[in-house]
Amino acid sequence: MLIERSYKHYSIKPGTIYLRGGDPNFATPAHIRDAAIKAIIEGYTHYAPSEGIPELRDAIANYYSKYGVKYDPDQIMVTAGGSPALHMINVSMLEPGDEVLVFDPSFSRYFSEPPTLGAVVKPVPLLKPGFHLDPEDLKANISEKSKMIVLCNPNNPTGTVYSKSELKAIADIAIDNDLIVVSDEFYSEFTYDDIKHVAISSLDGMSERTFVLVGGTKMFNFTGWRLASLILPKEYYKIVEKKTRFIGVRPATFVQRAGAEAFNAMSTKYGKEVMKEHREEYDRRRSFFCKRIDEIDGINCHTFEGAFYAYPDVSSFGLPVSSFIDELEREEGVLVGNGEGHGGVSVIGEKSPAYGHIRPALVQDVDVLEEAATRIERFTRNIPK
Ligand SMILES: Cc1ncc(COP(=O)(O)O)c(C=O)c1O
Incomplete structure (x- = not known):
């Protein structure tokens, strides 16, 4: 979806980078x-x-x-x-x-x-x-x-x-x-x-x-x-x-x-080619984003093997994940998913490996992800120690 259209669609402030839902920005193939x-x-x-x-x-x-x-x-x-x-x-x-x-x-x-x-x-x-x-x-x-x-x-x-x-x-x-x-x-x-x-x-x-x-x-x-x-x-x-x-x-x-x-x-050359292009684009996004986010002080982010979500651990900042997400959106205009919701935190609390994680969906182009990473880095630097 065009980034401008997405503000209205998701009811978010213009300028916000939307990485919350797993809704790829590719058009449905023609x-x-x-x-x-x-x-x-x-x-x-x-x-x-x-x-x-x-x-x-x-x-x-x-x-x-x-x-x-x-x-x-x-x-x-x-x-x-x-x-x-x-x-x-x-x-x-x-x-x-x-x-x-x-x-x-x-x-x-x-x-x-x-x-x-x-x-x-x-x-x-x-x-x-x-x-x-x-x-x-x-x-x-x-x-x-x-x-x-x-x-x-x-x-x-x-x-x-x-x-x-x-x-x-x-x-x-x-x-x-x-x-x-x-x-x-x-x-x-x-x-x-x-x-x-x-x-x-x-x-x-x-x-x-x-x-x-x-x-x-x-x-x-x-x-x-x-x-x-x-x-x-x-x-x-x-x-x-x-x-x-x-x-x-x-x-x-x-x-x-x-x-x-x-x-x-999917059994034709054309269909395979379209899928390959999308796969290669996700690959570029993950190679860039996971490394860039992992380099930020206080964040750990592994480079994933499949799908299209990054899963950084931001627990070192001492903020509840929901506050981290809300403040990141308010201060820097980056909207990411709550990684704890995709795990057993509601069942076993801090013992869940999902504890302290956010989930940015890599559903935007690399230049947009680059801007998102810059904003996330600035946001984390400003969190009071
Ligand atoms: C692994 C997995 N299964 C099922 C779903 C639900 O899919 P749908 O949006 O088609 O209802 C999702 C959506 O994010 C998903 O990631």
């Missing part, structure tokens, strides 16, 4: 917009089947096969973005008292939604500085009430891309304890330094217990179009269908047509 317009002109403006249009389900199944696991299109449910997909899993699978193992830090909704259904979140710490996993920490949190492990790979907000051996360790624990795994792979296209995304569902015994969230909104820069999908094990498809039949949140039919174009294009 071939996808054209497909939506064409679909409207051709009359794809009526109800779609509740599970999604066949062209899109086929396109997603084909796309996902590149991760080495073959799904039937009828295991796919089209959703109006990632949030409804997570909601559909939670309301279908969780009972009061169930325990949900969530890596800490990871995406905020994994922590906030299960308690609304009477389930209990058990944060499993990721280890600084790179926020990878010690499987013993996962084992230590398993109990008879454990139901589900939630994995974000690549991880929002830490950018961790889990290695095959980490995923194998998670898979072994899930199988040994008969747990289901939610694998949120919204950022699977955005990994750097030749690190490859591995799908946990491709490991032995996992496709039948893994619920996969496949990107859409972030992957193709159409966050406002509301389109993503859920791949379900055959055994659970009917349960989710039954429990969510009346929710009725599905993307518009012409948006689904455009979604089919987006996923199908």
